[in-house]
Amino acid sequence: MIVRIDNKPFLKTVLLSYFIFFACVSALAAHPCSTEFKIDTVEKEGVSSIRLTPTNPNVSVIQPQFNRVGKFSGGLAPVQVGDKWGYIDFTYCSLSL
Numbered sequence: 001m002i003v004r005i006d007n008k009p010f011l012k013t014v015l016l017s018y019f020i021f022f023a024c025v026s027a028l029a030a031h032p033c034s035t036e037f038k039i040d041t042v043e044k045e046g047v048s049s050i051r052l053t054p055t056n057p058n059v060s061v062i063q064p065q066f067n068r069v070g071k072f073s074g075g076l077a078p079v080q081v082g083d084k085w086g087y088i089d090f091t092y093c094s095l096s097l
Contacts, residue, residue, distance in 0.1 A: 036056040042049050070078035076087040 037052040040051040042051050066079040068080035079088050
């Protein structure tokens, strides 16, 4: 049985509702990479932090290198290592303290 709908505004509304519904459902689904980590809460010297441990052998975690990092502007971002400040570029190779 084939149903023909001649009411184009109705058809457009149904299709738009269908698109919005599935866009929202896909946005709420967990990203596959987010499920590849075990989350542990670590407390050290009264400060709590989260430790991510990869459960997938093909995933690696880069250890934090900086105490503080600012936003990129003009291709550089301010970073703090210890008590010194410097700038890094997008490759994280150019560091001047």
